[in-house]
Amino acid sequence: MLKVLKSGLLTTIQDLGRYGYQKYGVITSGAMDPEAHRIANLLVGNDQRTPTMEITLKGPVLEFQEDALIAVCGGNLSPMIDGETVGLWRPIYIKKGSELRFGNPKKGFRAYLSIAGGFEVTSVMGSASTYLRAEIGGYKGRALDKGDTINFGELSNSSQKAFDELKDMAGSKPYQTMDWFVATEFSAPIQDEPKLKVMEGREFHLFTDDSQSSFFEEQFQIDSQSDRMGYRLQGSKLELTKQKDMISEAVTFGTIQVPAEGNPIILLADRQTTGGYPKIGQVATVDLPRIAQLKPGEQVSFEQISHKQAQYLLLEREKQIQQLAQGIRFKNR
Amino acid sequence: MNYEFQPLGDQAVVIDLGNEISQAIHEEVQSISNLLDEHQPEWIIEYIPAFTNITILYSPFLVYQQIKQTETLPYDWVCAQLRQMLTQNKREKVPEPRTIEIPVCYGGDYGPDLANVSKYTGLKEDEVIKKHMNGDYIVYMIGFAPGFPYIGGMDETISTPRRDDPRLEIPAGSVGIAGSQTGVYPITTPGGWQLIGQTPLPLFQPEEDPPSLLQPGDKIKFTSISEKEYLAIKEDK
Numbered sequence: 154m155l156k157v158l159k160s161g162l163l164t165t166i167q168d169l170g171r172y173g174y175q176k177y178g179v180i181t182s183g184a185m186d187p188e189a190h191r192i193a194n195l196l197v198g199n200d201q202r203t204p205t206m207e208i209t210l211k212g213p214v215l216e217f218q219e220d221a222l223i224a225v226c227g228g229n230l231s232p233m234i235d236g237e238t239v240g241l242w243r244p245i246y247i248k249k250g251s252e253l254r255f256g257n258p259k260k261g262f263r264a265y266l267s268i269a270g271g272f273e274v275t276s277v278m279g280s281a282s283t284y285l286r287a288e289i290g291g292y293k294g295r296a297l298d299k300g301d302t303i304n305f306g307e308l309s310n311s312s313q314k315a316f317d318e319l320k321d322m323a324g325s326k327p328y329q330t331m332d333w334f335v336a337t338e339f340s341a342p343i344q345d346e347p348k349l350k351v352m353e354g355r356e357f358h359l360f361t362d363d364s365q366s367s368f369f370e371e372q373f374q375i376d377s378q379s380d381r382m383g384y385r386l387q388g389s390k391l392e393l394t395k396q397k398d399m400i401s402e403a404v405t406f407g408t409i410q411v412p413a414e415g416n417p418i419i420l421l422a423d424r425q426t427t428g429g430y431p432k433i434g435q436v437a438t439v440d441l442p443r444i445a446q447l448k449p450g451e452q453v454s455f456e457q458i459s460h461k462q463a464q465y466l467l468l469e470r471e472k473q474i475q476q477l478a479q480g481i482r483f484k485n486r
Numbered sequence: 487m488n489y490e491f492q493p494l495g496d497q498a499v500v501i502d503l504g505n506e507i508s509q510a511i512h513e514e515v516q517s518i519s520n521l522l523d524e525h526q527p528e529w530i531i532e533y534i535p536a537f538t539n540i541t542i543l544y545s546p547f548l549v550y551q552q553i554k555q556t557e558t559l560p561y562d563w564v565c566a567q568l569r570q571m572l573t574q575n576k577r578e579k580v581p582e583p584r585t586i587e588i589p590v591c592y593g594g595d596y597g598p599d600l601a602n603v604s605k606y607t608g609l610k611e612d613e614v615i616k617k618h619m620n621g622d623y624i625v626y627m628i629g630f631a632p633g634f635p636y637i638g639g640m641d642e643t644i645s646t647p648r649r650d651d652p653r654l655e656i657p658a659g660s661v662g663i664a665g666s667q668t669g670v671y672p673i674t675t676p677g678g679w680q681l682i683g684q685t686p687l688p689l690f691q692p693e694e695d696p697p698s699l700l701q702p703g704d705k706i707k708f709t710s711i712s713e714k715e716y717l718a719i720k721e722d723k
Binding site for chain 2: 172173174175176177178179180277278286287289352355400401402403404405406407408425426427432435436437438460461463464465466467468471
């Protein structure tokens with residue numbers, strides 16, 4: 154069990170989303186950076202879909218009331234155990250009574266804390282993701298708060314081996330990390346002023362020539378009114394050649410829509426299931442993790458790729474994650 | 487059935503069935519939904535029906551693992567599969583729709599904007615209620631919020647524009663009018679609809695399967711209940 158001593162800015166339990174109920178208007182929620190979430194799970198021997206803790210900018214303070222095997226992936230929000238800095242992207246054994254806290258954010262915006270066996274929360278409609286507005290899923294349908302306690306599940310065989318090995322090495326120290334970590338492009342997706350790979354959206358052709366070229370050539374700033382639902386962007390106003398009454402239809406993770414006032418919005422994990430604004434673009438799935446790590450105030454721009462390229466990149470990425478999973482299983486054997 | 491495929495990002499395909507809201511297109515959407523309910527291949531994650539199209543979310547990587555051909559784009563394979571399914575879809579008619587009765591306590595504190603609608607339309611409050619109850623309603627799609635129905639078929643004479651000053655909190659169960667649409671709010675949200683009443687029925691039921699009281703294709707009958715009846719039903723739920 155762990156106890157929340159301080160909640161942090163926005164700390165929620167998430168998994169890979171509540172899929173299958175969008176036809177009833179139920180949003181998917183889920184990790185904003187699905188790759189960091191998946192790798193954090195792989196590192197501790199969990200299934201990739203196991204719930205993790207999504208930590209936003211200012212992290213929580215957590216007291217471990219039993220020994221555990223954990224990993225922190227995603228943004229570097231300065232994780233520390235009993236005051237000592239610990240590395241990201243690696244399995245960590247943490248001893249009962251130790252405290253995991255987060256210091257000043259160094260790079261990125263969101264970190265994912267996984268725990269061997271997973272956080273035990275009630276699954277709603279097949280998912281543990283927190284859906285804040287409807288108050289369902291995750292920990293009692295809300296963000297974590299001071300005083301909350303969460304249990305962990307049973308360790309898998311590979312988790313148990315890594316746990317035992319690190320516990321042995323730790324001796325009386327409050328924690329012990331493996332002597333290896335994930336050092337691939339997964340652990341380094343965070344750049345300043347990134348260029349995100351974007352496909353044309355379904356209504357791209359309805360925008361003026363000027364708007365079409367501004368979209369792919371200019372920088373946009375992430376507005377302070379940005380959250381898990383979507384990132385609002387400020388920059389050149391994007392306009393349609395003529396007003397069109399749109400009929401509501403499905404949107405997905407990464408859809409970029411443009412309301413009448415002309416500022417684009419990138420729809421993210423807590424987006425509504427359907428939307429009625431013209432869609433100028435769609436972020437390639439491989440670049441979704443990069444958005445999750447951007448802070449309000451930062452600059453972003455878009456690089457055009459074809460739908461075909463985006464899909465091939467997605468397949469490549471999935472193959473890399475499979476290889477990584479095999480590599481980790483081999484290390485933890 | 488005339489349709490076109492278009493990608494929505496790299497993990498979804500939209501089956502476009504037309505450009506305007508109509509009963510005929512709605513039935514085509516329903517027919518495809520029913521087909522997928524009966525047989526959903528494992529590479530399909532889920533589908534999202536809308537007024538004029540249906541979006542299929544799929545996993546390109548599952549497709550890749552299934553076809554084991556690196557040169558075939560998963561999207562092309564998915565479109566071919568869907569085309570085959572649609573060609574073989576022999577059903578001519580969708581099943582007879584359900585009719586769901588929604589009891590509403592109209593006016594007063596439950597419908598604070600009934601007077602606005604009455605003033606805007608020039609109809610007496612009683613007449614607005616009567617016309618609202620007599621609509622030939624059909625649920626085209628669910629979206630915007632969990633269990634929120636996009637309903638077609640409201641009597642045009644009670645159409646009223648949204649409020650100039652949207653409310654920050656509209657209570658769950660509120661029945662409203664926005665332009666020529668009517669709707670029911672399943673959860674508390676901000677919004678600019680003209681509120682004419684409230685239903686005690688929960689439209690979003692996260693513990694139930696399905697979690698939405700209404701489904702695309704349903705017919706709706708609004709009935710008028712007193713405050714006493716409203717409270718009694720609410721107590722029961």
